[in-house]
Amino acid sequence: MHEFSLIEGVLNMVRDSASQNNIGKVNRVKLVVGRLSMALPDSLHFAFEAICKDEDLFREAILEIEEKEIMCDCLACQRSSELKDIYSFICPACGSNRIEITQGRELYLDYYEGEEVNGAGSNGG
Ligand SMILES: [Zn+2]
Known part of the structure; x- marks a missing residue:
């Protein structure tokens, strides 16, 4: 359960930040998750x-997840392509295996939204 520890890590960060900023209630947590992160x-x-x-x-x-496609740069043909098959690291354009992954390993907290403890009350939304 790799995902449980990931989420715990993210919530720890949000919890720390929330206590520093007087946030008493979190409404939204946004994560960026690359397809290669295997989460x-x-x-x-x-x-x-x-x-x-x-x-x-x-x-x-609410948890919001933005998934990132896997992108690679090919050292043979110099093209950037999206890598659809995560089990074969081959340039989709020319078939070379000399590629570098440039996107898709991400896994981080993008932002979160919450409400402050004091100053509670309607703000006419
Ligand atoms: Zn190539």
């Missing part, structure tokens, strides 16, 4: 909900 969005959502339901800070939080 499955469904499992991330599952882990997120399982952990969040027990914690007031995150109880109403």
Whole structure:
């Protein structure tokens, strides 16, 4: 359950940041997840909900995931292409295996949104 520890790490960061910024309730957490990170969005959502339901800070939080395609630069033909097959690292344009992955390994917290503890009340949204 690689996704559980990932989500725990992300929530720890949000928790630290929230306490520094007087955030009492987190509404949204946005993650960027590359396809090569091997983290499955469904499992991330599952882990997120399982952990969040027990914690007031995150109880109403929504997890948003932006998936990044795998992109590679080919050293043979100099083209950048999207790599569709993650199990064969071959340039889709020329078939060379001399490629460098330039995108797709990402896995990070993009941002989160929350509400401050004090100053609660409607703001006419
Ligand atoms: Zn190539």
